[in-house]
Amino acid sequence: MPVVDVTVEVCGMAGDGTIAAGGLINEAMSQIGFSVLGFDSYPAEIRGFGRCVTHSRIGAGEIHSPGERTHVLISLDDEQSKSRVPFLAENAAVFFDSNPPAYIRENKSLVAEVEPSVLLYGMPFRDLATDVSGSARGRNLTALGGFCAVCGAAPEVFRRVIAEKFEAKGDKVLKVNLKCFDAGFRYAAKNFSDRMLKTFAVPMKADGPAKVMMSGNEAIGKAALDANLRLYFGYPITPATPIMEFLAAHLPLRGGRVVQMEDEIASLAAVLGSFHVGSRAMTATSGPGFALMTELITHGVMAEVPAVILDVQRGGPSTGLPTKTEQSDLHAAVFGGPGDSCRIVIAPTSVAECFRYTVRSFQLAEKYQIPVIVLTDFYLGNRVENLPIPEATEDEKADGNLYPDASAKDAYKRYLLTDSGISPRALPGMEGFIFAATGLEHTESGAPNYGPDIHTAMTEKRHRKIQRALADLPAPVEFPGPAGRDVGVIGWGSTFGSILDAVNQARARGRNVGALKITSIFPFHALEIREFMGRCDEVLIPELNYEGQLANLIGHLHRKDVVRLNRVTGIPFPPSAILSKIEDLVAER
Amino acid sequence: MTAEHCVIIGNGPAANSAASTLRQRAPGTRITMIGRERLHYYRPHLLPDFIAGKVSEEELYVAAPPFQQQCELKLRLGQSVVATDFRKREVVLDHKEIVPFDGLIIATGGRPRIPEPYQVFEGLMHTLKTPADAKRWIEKLDSVDSVLIVGGDLTSFRVVNALLALEKQVSFILSEDSFWPVPFGEEVCTQASARLKEKGVEVIECRRIKRIARISEDLLEVETDRKTLNVGILGAFFGLVPDVKFLAGSGLDIERGILVDEHLKTRFDRVYAAGDCAQVFHPGMRDYWVSIGYHNARTLGRIAASNLLGGMFAVDVAPESIFQMDGVAANTSWWMEF
Numbered sequence: 001m002p003v004v005d006v007t008v009e010v011c012g013m014a015g016d017g018t019i020a021a022g023g024l025i026n027e028a029m030s031q032i033g034f035s036v037l038g039f040d041s042y043p044a045e046i047r048g049f050g051r052c053v054t055h056s057r058i059g060a061g062e063i064h065s066p067g068e069r070t071h072v073l074i075s076l077d078d079e080q081s082k083s084r085v086p087f088l089a090e091n092a093a094v095f096f097d098s099n100p101p102a103y104i105r106e107n108k109s110l111v112a113e114v115e116p117s118v119l120l121y122g123m124p125f126r127d128l129a130t131d132v133s134g135s136a137r138g139r140n141l142t143a144l145g146g147f148c149a150v151c152g153a154a155p156e157v158f159r160r161v162i163a164e165k166f167e168a169k170g171d172k173v174l175k176v177n178l179k180c181f182d183a184g185f186r187y188a189a190k191n192f193s194d195r196m197l198k199t200f201a202v203p204m205k206a207d208g209p210a211k212v213m214m215s216g217n218e219a220i221g222k223a224a225l226d227a228n229l230r231l232y233f234g235y236p237i238t239p240a241t242p243i244m245e246f247l248a249a250h251l252p253l254r255g256g257r258v259v260q261m262e263d264e265i266a267s268l269a270a271v272l273g274s275f276h277v278g279s280r281a282m283t284a285t286s287g288p289g290f291a292l293m294t295e296l297i298t299h300g301v302m303a304e305v306p307a308v309i310l311d312v313q314r315g316g317p318s319t320g321l322p323t324k325t326e327q328s329d330l331h332a333a334v335f336g337g338p339g340d341s342c343r344i345v346i347a348p349t350s351v352a353e354c355f356r357y358t359v360r361s362f363q364l365a366e367k368y369q370i371p372v373i374v375l376t377d378f379y380l381g382n383r384v385e386n387l388p389i390p391e392a393t394e395d396e397k398a399d400g401n402l403y404p405d406a407s408a409k410d411a412y413k414r415y416l417l418t419d420s421g422i423s424p425r426a427l428p429g430m431e432g433f434i435f436a437a438t439g440l441e442h443t444e445s446g447a448p449n450y451g452p453d454i455h456t457a458m459t460e461k462r463h464r465k466i467q468r469a470l471a472d473l474p475a476p477v478e479f480p481g482p483a484g485r486d487v488g489v490i491g492w493g494s495t496f497g498s499i500l501d502a503v504n505q506a507r508a509r510g511r512n513v514g515a516l517k518i519t520s521i522f523p524f525h526a527l528e529i530r531e532f533m534g535r536c537d538e539v540l541i542p543e544l545n546y547e548g549q550l551a552n553l554i555g556h557l558h559r560k561d562v563v564r565l566n567r568v569t570g571i572p573f574p575p576s577a578i579l580s581k582i583e584d585l586v587a588e589r
Numbered sequence: 590m591t592a593e594h595c596v597i598i599g600n601g602p603a604a605n606s607a608a609s610t611l612r613q614r615a616p617g618t619r620i621t622m623i624g625r626e627r628l629h630y631y632r633p634h635l636l637p638d639f640i641a642g643k644v645s646e647e648e649l650y651v652a653a654p655p656f657q658q659q660c661e662l663k664l665r666l667g668q669s670v671v672a673t674d675f676r677k678r679e680v681v682l683d684h685k686e687i688v689p690f691d692g693l694i695i696a697t698g699g700r701p702r703i704p705e706p707y708q709v710f711e712g713l714m715h716t717l718k719t720p721a722d723a724k725r726w727i728e729k730l731d732s733v734d735s736v737l738i739v740g741g742d743l744t745s746f747r748v749v750n751a752l753l754a755l756e757k758q759v760s761f762i763l764s765e766d767s768f769w770p771v772p773f774g775e776e777v778c779t780q781a782s783a784r785l786k787e788k789g790v791e792v793i794e795c796r797r798i799k800r801i802a803r804i805s806e807d808l809l810e811v812e813t814d815r816k817t818l819n820v821g822i823l824g825a826f827f828g829l830v831p832d833v834k835f836l837a838g839s840g841l842d843i844e845r846g847i848l849v850d851e852h853l854k855t856r857f858d859r860v861y862a863a864g865d866c867a868q869v870f871h872p873g874m875r876d877y878w879v880s881i882g883y884h885n886a887r888t889l890g891r892i893a894a895s896n897l898l899g900g901m902f903a904v905d906v907a908p909e910s911i912f913q914m915d916g917v918a919a920n921t922s923w924w925m926e927f
Contacts, residue, residue, distance in 0.1 A: 098684040109686045116629070116664040122684050194721060195627070 004034065005059040006199055007067025008147075010140075011084050012076030014043055014050045017140030020165075021074065022054020023213075023384075024144060028161045029058045030213050030386035032154055033204030037063040037497075038213075038384040039572065044238065044322040051080040060204070064497035066383070068574050071199070072151065074143050076125070078110035085113040093197060095146055097139070098122030119195055121150060121188065128183040138180030145184025150192055152201030155185055209388040216354040216380040219390065220310055221246030223358035224282050225254060226392035231281040232258045233270035235289060238322040239378040240312040243284040264289035268296040268307065275306040276437060278401065278427040280362050284310035286378075287329055288319055291336070297371050298337035301462060303437045304415065304423070306365035306372070306400075310358070313377040315570050324570030325378035327493050330549035333373045334522045340459055342466045344368065345521040346473065347375040349496035353519065354380065355390040357474070359397065366400030368469045369425055370462075375521065377544070379572045380494035401425055409433060413444040417457055421465030466523050473520035476528045479503065485514040487585045488536030490529070490562075492518045492550050495542055495573045502578035511586055518550070526557060533558040538585045540565060542578050593619065595897065596680060596688060598670050599696035600624030601633075602883050603864025605651070606890030607694045608662055614898050620662035621688065623680070625697075626719055627667035634883055636723045637744065640730070641751035649720055673839045675857040692859040692897045695836070695847060696890055699829025699865040699881075707739070707825065710801045713809060714825040717744055726822070733807050733821020734758055739798065741781065745826030753788055760791040760818060762798070793818070829881070831866040844868055846879055851903040853893040861897055863889035869904055878906070 008025055012018035019040050026038040037057045043050025057067040069089035075081035075096040088094070096110055106112050111120060123146045125139035132138075141162070148158050162181055166174040214222070221243050224232070232251060234244045248258040261267040267283040274281030285293065290311045300307045313329045315321025333345045344364055348354045354376060361372040404412050404424035409432040416423040423444075426433035436446025441458060443449045479500060487506075491499040496517050503515040516532045518524060533539050539562040541551040548555075548564040555562040565581050567573060595611055595618050597604045604622060611618055630651045638644045672681040673693075680688050701716035715729070716722055730736075735758040738745050745761075752759045763778055782792045795813035801823065802810045811818045831846035841855055842848040846868035853861045853869065864886040868877040880889060892902045 096684065100685055103681070103685045103687050106686060106688045109684075111668060111682070111684060111686060112663070112665065112688070116666040119627070120667045 003060065004200065004202060005057070005061070005063075005067070006071045007069060007089075008056045008058060008072040008074070009070045009084055009087075010054045010074045010076065010143075011081040012052055012140070013080055014052050016052065016076040017137070018042075018052035018076055019054055021076070021140040021144055022056060024158065024161050024165060025054075025056050025058075025147070026384055026386075027164075027213050028148075028153065028158045029056070029200070030211060031157050031161060032200065034058045034060060034200070034386075035063045036213065036384070036386045037066060039066050039379060040382055041571075042323055051077075051083065053084065058200070060202070063385075064500045065575050066572055068576055072147065074147055075110050076140055076143060078104065079108050081110045082108070082113050085110070088114065088118060090115070090117050091119065093119045093121060093150065095121045095123060095143055095150075097125040099124040099127050101126065119197075121146060121192055121195075123184065123187055123191075125184070128187055129180045132179040132183045133176040135176075138177055141177050141180035142184030142187070145181040145186070146188035146192075147184075148181075149185045149188035150195070150197050152196065152198030154200075155181075211386045212389050213384050213386050214351055214355075214390075215242065215382055215384045216348070216351045216376055217242040217312065217382065218246055219351045219355040220284070220358045220374070220376070220381075221250065222390065223355040223392065224308075224362075225250055226390075227359045227362045227397055228280055229282055229362075230256050230279040231270070231274045232256070232283070233261050233267040233274075233281060234258075234283050234285070235261055235264050235267050237264075237286045237289045239314055239381050240284040240286045240289075240310060242381065243310060243312070264292040265296060268293040268300075268309065271307045271309070272296060272300050272303075272305045275365070276428070280308075282308040282310065282362075284312060286312050286314045286322075287316040287332075290329060290332060294332070294337040297343060297373075298339055298341035299439045300371040301337075301341040301343055302339070302439050302441070304369040304425070304462070305437060306362075306369055308358075308361045308365050309371055309373045311373055311375050312381040313375065315378075315568070321570050323378065325380075325494070325572060326544050326568060326570065327377055327495065328545035328547070328549065328568070329375065330492075330521060330545070330553070331547070333375050334553065340463070342463055343370055343522070344372040344466070344469055344473070345375055346372065347493040347519060347521050348380065349491075349493060349517055349519065351380070351383065351385040352387050352390060355392075356396075357519065359392040360472075363396065363398065363400035364469065364472060367402065367472070368422065368465050370466070370469075375493065377494050383494070401427075403427075403430075404433060406432075414446045415442055415444045415458065415461070417444055417461055419464075420468050421461045421463070422468070423461075470520070470523045470525060473523070473525075475525050476519075476532065477517045478532060479515040479517070480507070481514075482532075483514060483535065484512075485536045486512040486589060487538045487540055487582050488514050488516060488532055489540045489542065489578065489582065490516045490518060490532070490550070490554070491542060492521060493544075495544055498573040498575045499542060499578055501575040502582060505575065505579050506582045506586075511582060513582055513586075518554075521550070521553070524554060526554075529554055530557040533562075537589065538563055540578075540581060540585060542566070542573055542581070544568065544573055593691045594689065595620050595692040595694070596690040597622045597694045597696060598680065599694075599698055599864065599866075600626065600628075600630055600664070600666065601696060601698040601864060602630075602886035603696035603698070603890035603893070604694070605630045606887040607696060607863060607894040608890075610891045610894035611898065612661060614895065621665060621690075622662055623665045623668055623670055623682070623688070625667070625669045626721075628720055629666070631720055632883065633718065634744075634747075636717050636720065637747035637751040639720070639723050640717075640726050640748065641754045643751075643754075646720065669835070671835050673836060673841075675840060675860055678859075693861070694890070694893050694897060695833075695855075695860070695862040695866060696864045696886075696893070697832040697835075697866045698886070700832045701825065702827040702830040703825055704827055706797065707827075710798070710823075711825075713801050713803060714739075714823050716825055717748060718829070726824075729807075729822050730755060730757065735760070735820045736822045736824060737762065737793075737809075737811055737818060737820040738824045738826060740824075740826035740828075742826045742828040745824070746781075748824060748826065749785065749788070749790060753790070758791075759789075760793055760820065761785050762793045762795060762813065829865060831868075831879075833866050844877065848877060852896045852901060853889060853904065854896060859897060861893035863893035869906075871906065872903075880906075 126136035129138040315324040542565040795815040847862040
């Protein structure tokens with residue numbers, strides 16, 4: 001297998017076609033046969049100004065995190081791209097417009113910033129695009145052509161990917177974009193023959209199962225479709241909106257409906273109402289919207305009505321940092337809301353897990369008659385990976401509801417106290433059953449009752465079923481396998497990829513380090529986590545939040561203080577920071 | 590005066606010597622060095638030995654001096670100055686970037702000179718100025734056995750030695766226009782011809798090349814007024830011409846190079862020129878002379894930087910060490926080294 005591990009960035013101003021160019025690189029590299037992990041960052045404002053950056057880590061092996069050093073930077077706007085210079089690897093390649101529309105001062109020049117070891121590829125992006133299309137709009141495609149030529153990627157694959165992207169816009173648009181790409185390719189082939197990198201000119205076999213480029217948000221959308229979602233209710237909010245957009249495009253084709261509600265409260269109310277009558281529904285939001293939902297989450301807990309809620313976390317609190325990533329909603333997801341309102345919280349760590357656990361969340365919500373919160377974040381929701389086309393099994397899709405025995409009718413009690421805590425649930429319209437759903441504390445039959453015995457019994461029942469759910473939730477997974485460790489690193493959500501890379505690097509240096517992935521945030525597998533901690537001299541928990549929210553939740557399971565490593569920089573956790581902390585801990589032993 | 594931002598155009602011996610002097614004498618100065626080539630500071634006179642395999646690629650390069658390693662100067666490689674405005678004190682780079690300066694030293698060196706009659710064949714000729722040129726020689730020499738050298742500058746003789754060491758068959762055409770900058774009298778020609786023949790080089794007696802045609806990837810047909818030869822590589826060695834094209838219309842006085850006084854100052858305040866690109870006034874001769882060679886370039890770079898910082902050092906060259914050739918006076922340390 002060839003050794004390829006390259007990070008490519010495209011940087012420009014909003015409206016430059018930056019995100020489109022990055023997407024084409026991801027798709028082309030995936031079709032060539034590389035593993036790809038892509039991640040975009042863009043301004044909070046809708047359009048017109050602000051920096052857009054796409055990061056694509058492209059490799060021949062498995063990829064778990066975005067690259068920390070950029071090997072190729074394609075600048076569509078030099079002033080914006082200056083911010084990327086500190087991240088350039090030694091001998092990086094920088095593609096830039098050698099004939100911008102106006103003169104630039106030294107203090108605003110990208111080229112003025114780079115180290116002499118950086119290879120410069122100045123191309124007249126605008127001129128090339130204008131020459132072949134009459135407009136400079138296609139300059140992102142000319143830049144791609146140059147990148148493709150210099151880096152030795154297969155141009156026919158790029159042309160195919162461009163065709164796939166633009167064919168729906170008509171023949172004229174497609175031809176213009178292909179011409180722009182070809183113009184850039186020809187220019188680079190002619191002018192840069194002395195510095196061809198041929199980075200990707202390696203034989204790759206695109207064998208194995210067919211792969212697809214998919215973002216975390218798209219995976220969630222597809223999972224919902226595969227899980228026979230009937231209704232989606234939502235209110236747009238960055239970075240969860242792509243889920244709504246995906247479902248708006250696909251759900252109606254399957255007979256379902258996407259409804260934009262007036263706010264997040266109404267969205268969750270509608271989801272609860274839909275599940276109330278036995279129809280699978282979902283909503284997706286982010287921090288501020290999730291905060292509005294908390295009262296209704298507890299209503300779902302009390303009334304024992306299923307719900308599936310996606311919280312794509314962003315920087316907070318409040319409106320916070322709409323287009324920055326953070327893992328700071330864990331406390332809110334687990335504890336948010338009045339009363340002892342336990343619920344299920346799952347945090348996928350990859351795009352594949354976004355699919356897998358979203359599918360399962362519907363069944364879990366039905367089986368345990370409780371809101372299930374799937375906790376992702378800006379980075380995971382927006383990052384793309386190429387993965388085998390995910391499909392849900394029949395078992396995963398199966399109805400999770402426990403219906404009452406038809407013979408029970410007269411004796412039916414909606415909130416029957418059972419050993420498992422799960423009461424058979426009759427849906428409105430089931431003949432002969434009296435239906436009840438209430439946010440007030442209630443008796444087994446659903447009648448309001450505030451007596452101490454009832455409240456105690458019902459609270460225990462609600463918590464009993466949560467503990468029972470643990471058996472259906474993904475257990476922690478240890479990497480590379482069970483053993484005694486000098487340092488054990490525990491992670492959740494999108495940070496786990498960075499942890500895995502850091503642990504692998506530390507192990508390559510001979511460090512006795514292991515990692516534990518926790519996907520089920522609540523309830524959590526205390527026995528397994530405690531057992532792992534017990535085999536580690538030091539336990540490190542890196543998180544993208546300030547308070548160490550997972551550490552707060554599980555830290556007490558260790559015999560001594562866990563070591564917290566927290567960042568609130570708005571960007572994915574760099575593996576090097578984790579590796580550095582591991583080294584510190586090893587050195588301190 | 591202490592220049593706040595000193596820009597040096599060039600990255601050769603004169604430029605690096607100037608940068609080193611500036612850093613030593615004016616520690617607070619911001620220095621930007623702009624080099625068109627993407628290469629770090631190298632020793633051009635070692636290129637023939639590199640071709641012969643006598644020195645490694647690493648040995649070609651001058652180890653970065655401490656001030657470069659500590660990033661106290663901004664080295665901008667692969668970037669060309671395409672225009673200058675000495676009144677606004679700005680240079681313009683090829684990607685439309687404007688770089689302001691308080692002081693400027695132009696030390697762009699020279700580029701291979703191809704006499705006008707041979708310019709139509711330029712694409713078929715190998716020159717030798719940079720490590721990249723040398724690599725092209727090395728690559729081509731892998732597949733060919735015969736080389737024809739035209740021109741007779743000092744580099745050409747070192748290349749001949751390298752080729753002979755590689756056991757290549759070497760032919761040489763000496764003509765009046767090719768022995769620049771050394772005066773090409775009959776005596777010198779006879780001596781050079783005899784020396785070449787002693788070494789086993791075939792010296793072609795001819796007046797001019799009439800035609801060059803590529804027969805195949807590894808074969809050129811060279812027709813002279815005396816005979817026709819088939820060779821693998823045609824090397825052109827006619828010396829260097831100052832690389833100052835970008836200064837056309839800038840207001841600087843340029844003849845063969847940038848005209849500077851004995852202090853290396855141009856007609857513009859705080860603008861100096863040094864090295865192969867400068868044509869220096871000699872008060873004793875009351876004429877201008879050019880300098881050639883690594884050591885001369887370093888000396889001039891040092892003087893230009895010192896004077897930019899307020900010094901009044903004059904270039905001290907004895908008139909008798911300056912050659913005359915085609916109306917151009919030249920001081921070549923290279924020749925002395927050879």
